[in-house]
Amino acid sequence: MNAFDFLTPQRNPKNGTGITMMLDKGIGPVSLIDILEISGRYVDLAKFGWGTSAIHNREMIKEKVEIYRSYEINPYPGGTLFEIAYIQNKFDEFLDEADKLGFGAVEISDGTIEISPEERADIISIVKERGFLTITEVGKKDPEKDHLLTANDRLELVNQDLKSGADLVLMEAREGGKGIGLFDDQGAVKEDKLKILSEGADIEKIIWEAPQKNQQAYFILKFGANVNLGNIPPDEITALETMRLGLRGDTLGKVNLG
Amino acid sequence: MNAFDFLTPQRNPKNGTGITMMLDKGIGPVSLIDILEISGRYVDLAKFGWGTSAIHNREMIKEKVEIYRSYEINPYPGGTLFEIAYIQNKFDEFLDEADKLGFGAVEISDGTIEISPEERADIISIVKERGFLTITEVGKKDPEKDHLLTANDRLELVNQDLKSGADLVLMEAREGGKGIGLFDDQGAVKEDKLKILSEGADIEKIIWEAPQKNQQAYFILKFGANVNLGNIPPDEITALETMRLGLRGDTLGKVNLG
Amino acid sequence: MNAFDFLTPQRNPKNGTGITMMLDKGIGPVSLIDILEISGRYVDLAKFGWGTSAIHNREMIKEKVEIYRSYEINPYPGGTLFEIAYIQNKFDEFLDEADKLGFGAVEISDGTIEISPEERADIISIVKERGFLTITEVGKKDPEKDHLLTANDRLELVNQDLKSGADLVLMEAREGGKGIGLFDDQGAVKEDKLKILSEGADIEKIIWEAPQKNQQAYFILKFGANVNLGNIPPDEITALETMRLGLRGDTLGKVNLG
Numbered sequence: 001m002n003a004f005d006f007l008t009p010q011r012n013p014k015n016g017t018g019i020t021m022m023l024d025k026g027i028g029p030v031s032l033i034d035i036l037e038i039s040g041r042y043v044d045l046a047k048f049g050w051g052t053s054a055i056h057n058r059e060m061i062k063e064k065v066e067i068y069r070s071y072e073i074n075p076y077p078g079g080t081l082f083e084i085a086y087i088q089n090k091f092d093e094f095l096d097e098a099d100k101l102g103f104g105a106v107e108i109s110d111g112t113i114e115i116s117p118e119e120r121a122d123i124i125s126i127v128k129e130r131g132f133l134t135i136t137e138v139g140k141k142d143p144e145k146d147h148l149l150t151a152n153d154r155l156e157l158v159n160q161d162l163k164s165g166a167d168l169v170l171m172e173a174r175e176g177g178k179g180i181g182l183f184d185d186q187g188a189v190k191e192d193k194l195k196i197l198s199e200g201a202d203i204e205k206i207i208w209e210a211p212q213k214n215q216q217a218y219f220i221l222k223f224g225a226n227v228n229l230g231n232i233p234p235d236e237i238t239a240l241e242t243m244r245l246g247l248r249g250d251t252l253g254k255v256n257l258g
Numbered sequence: 259m260n261a262f263d264f265l266t267p268q269r270n271p272k273n274g275t276g277i278t279m280m281l282d283k284g285i286g287p288v289s290l291i292d293i294l295e296i297s298g299r300y301v302d303l304a305k306f307g308w309g310t311s312a313i314h315n316r317e318m319i320k321e322k323v324e325i326y327r328s329y330e331i332n333p334y335p336g337g338t339l340f341e342i343a344y345i346q347n348k349f350d351e352f353l354d355e356a357d358k359l360g361f362g363a364v365e366i367s368d369g370t371i372e373i374s375p376e377e378r379a380d381i382i383s384i385v386k387e388r389g390f391l392t393i394t395e396v397g398k399k400d401p402e403k404d405h406l407l408t409a410n411d412r413l414e415l416v417n418q419d420l421k422s423g424a425d426l427v428l429m430e431a432r433e434g435g436k437g438i439g440l441f442d443d444q445g446a447v448k449e450d451k452l453k454i455l456s457e458g459a460d461i462e463k464i465i466w467e468a469p470q471k472n473q474q475a476y477f478i479l480k481f482g483a484n485v486n487l488g489n490i491p492p493d494e495i496t497a498l499e500t501m502r503l504g505l506r507g508d509t510l511g512k513v514n515l516g
Numbered sequence: 517m518n519a520f521d522f523l524t525p526q527r528n529p530k531n532g533t534g535i536t537m538m539l540d541k542g543i544g545p546v547s548l549i550d551i552l553e554i555s556g557r558y559v560d561l562a563k564f565g566w567g568t569s570a571i572h573n574r575e576m577i578k579e580k581v582e583i584y585r586s587y588e589i590n591p592y593p594g595g596t597l598f599e600i601a602y603i604q605n606k607f608d609e610f611l612d613e614a615d616k617l618g619f620g621a622v623e624i625s626d627g628t629i630e631i632s633p634e635e636r637a638d639i640i641s642i643v644k645e646r647g648f649l650t651i652t653e654v655g656k657k658d659p660e661k662d663h664l665l666t667a668n669d670r671l672e673l674v675n676q677d678l679k680s681g682a683d684l685v686l687m688e689a690r691e692g693g694k695g696i697g698l699f700d701d702q703g704a705v706k707e708d709k710l711k712i713l714s715e716g717a718d719i720e721k722i723i724w725e726a727p728q729k730n731q732q733a734y735f736i737l738k739f740g741a742n743v744n745l746g747n748i749p750p751d752e753i754t755a756l757e758t759m760r761l762g763l764r765g766d767t768l769g770k771v772n773l774g
Binding site: 259260261262263264265266288289293295296297300471494495496497499500503505506507508510511 | 543570571597613617658
């Protein structure tokens with residue numbers, strides 16, 4: 001039972017909507033257990049950011065993966081690691097290792113490399129067949145290349161990926177959330193671009209990377225408490241959940257608890 | 259005994275001035291003990307920010323409250339939670355629950371809601387009678403509404419709250435400290451407004467929310483080592499204390515140790 | 517063995533180049549062990565920032581020093597503490613205490629005070645003779661004073677310090693990395709100044725303080741994976757190492773692994 005439970009609305013996390021994806025950029029196991037013990041029930045997915053899992057000891061990664069799973073959180077390696085494997089022609093070994101380490105999801109991205117639409121569809125099928133939760137990402141890491149993608153390009157990629165079998169699609173915003181994807185250089189949402197995406201795709205399948213508080217508040221106010229949000233730092237899990245529930249000034253009395 | 263104790267001045271924390279109020283936005287108990295073990299003697303008050311305490315398990319909140327108390331730190335739930343209780347006509351239940359959980363202070367704010375001056379005075383009296391350290395907050399969460407409050411409005415509220423029996427008054431700056439209260443969009447202090455407040459009120463009763471380093475340095479240089487400061491992140495407690503004592507470049511040789 | 521080890525290049529940390537210096541601003545011992553257990557092999561030096569070690573218990577400092585040493589990390593007190601000792605004519609006591617506490621390096625700086633070139637050379641000799649790894653710092657804490665130092669002034673200081681026996685020279689950037697040293701107000705590198713330094717001095721002996729991600733990426737792309745970088749926050753150690761190895765979008769396929 002929560003403290004002050006008579007004051008607050010309830011949300012039903014871990015039911016497939018209102019997804020919170022946490023960004024793990026190398027937290028130690030003791031700190032991880034500590035933060036999940038207090039707020040882990042509000043997290044659905046944990047991304048081991050970019051190539052971070054490749055510089056840690058295998059036993060350490062396995063231990064962290066097990067910690068996540070014990071809190072019903074699905075952990076997965078960052079898309080950049082997939083890209084590195086792909087350009088080295090080691091995609092199969094990558095999937096084998098992800099499986100052995102216990103990861104339950106795989107992210108397919110082309111943030112730094114180029115992949116043809118046909119190959120992308122094939123990769124999605126293979127990941128899906130291997131039994132991983134299949135997440136794709138739309139967007140480029142380099143802001144100059146990313147700016148060349150129109151909102152309609154992004155929309156097409158989202159719908160194509162879902163058609164190819166992806167379970168979820170991430171909208172790229174990196175760790176910083178500025179000057180990338182749907183965000184301008186100050187981190188504000190480009191509303192016209194968002195409109196094209198939200199009207200043209202199934203937004204229950206999109207996870208919006210939104211590392212900054214104002215971005216999280218924006219999406220919650222626009223799409224309701226159960227919008228899917230990603231790249232949340234571990235120490236912001238609690239703050240995000242309070243915003244979803246209208247327990248912070250930014251959303252108090254204004255959020256659709258749907 | 260401190261390391262290098264022959265080099266450094268002494269300050270006498272926990273004597274009612276030079277208050278440091280830490281902002282707890284959902285830290286786990288292991289990390290909390292760890293940070294307080296090294297720097298807890300420099301903390302007087304701990305605010306469980308906004309509604310965060312309402313989404314954590316009651317036993318977890320009780321455990322954290324006890325941890326704080328074991329380091330002689332007075333913990334309290336955020337003003338936003340009071341506001342939510344107030345608009346739901348559950349003010350009494352709120353105080354009962356705060357008491358049961360072990361909180362030793364209560365914050366009364368109107369950051370998001372409206373409360374008449376008479377009601378505000380009544381609420382202060384009730385909280386005081388219940389034996390809580392009584393803290394009020396001056397300022398609005400929404401920058402647009404907050405900008406409508408003049409420095410004289412704020413001064414009047416401070417003095418009225420103290421007259422009504424408040425022990426301390428917080429000057430709102432939120433977690434970010436930009437474009438709110440006494441801070442401009444870059445986080446710099448609006449000196450003319452501060453002057454009105456500091457000259458018209460008993461500043462030993464004011465806690466300046468100052469989440470950013472430059473803001474903390476400003477207040478320390480202006481009012482001395484024993485100025486009351488709030489919304490300090492847990493991992494900045496040590497840094498703040500060094501600035502109070504002139505042990506950091508920003509204040510070295512320039513601080514009034516009073 | 518690392519996870520995904522078949523994908524990633526190797527680097528040989530702790531061999532005297534590619535130094536990573538972490539900034540410790542008061543982390544507790546449990547969190548410290550936790551972060552070093554997962555990423556400590558990528559850290560060479562740990563600075564107890566400015567005067568922070570002087571407000572913590574001696575036993576706590578000794579415990580942390582031992583923790584660092586057990587991960588083959590050389591810990592040292594911040595330059596500001598040296599400066600405070602120096603102006604109080606307690607330089608010898610300072611070195612004695614640093615030795616008793618177990619610190620293996622000493623930083624000599626004049627960020628806030630003035631020291632003549634002759635005295636500076638003498639101090640370097642004394643620290644060196646006492647058996648400490650001898651690190652000097654070039655730059656002023658106050659941006660206005662720091663701006664008076666030309667690139668050639670800095671170059672001369674670097675070469676003089678090395679000639680006097682310093683093992684390493686830090687280029688000041690403070691905790692923030694903006695409007696100080698080689699960085700402009702946005703934190704971008706002033707390339708013309710950097711050119712003078714990098715062409716005129718032995719850059720294997722320089723540690724560039726680079727607290728921000730973009731700064732770290734810049735130095736890695738310019739000087740290769742084994743550039744020496746400092747003022748790295750504990751929770752960025754892993755991220756930095758991935759950038760050194762081209763495992764993050766910012767440096768993927770573009771870094772000289774030397």
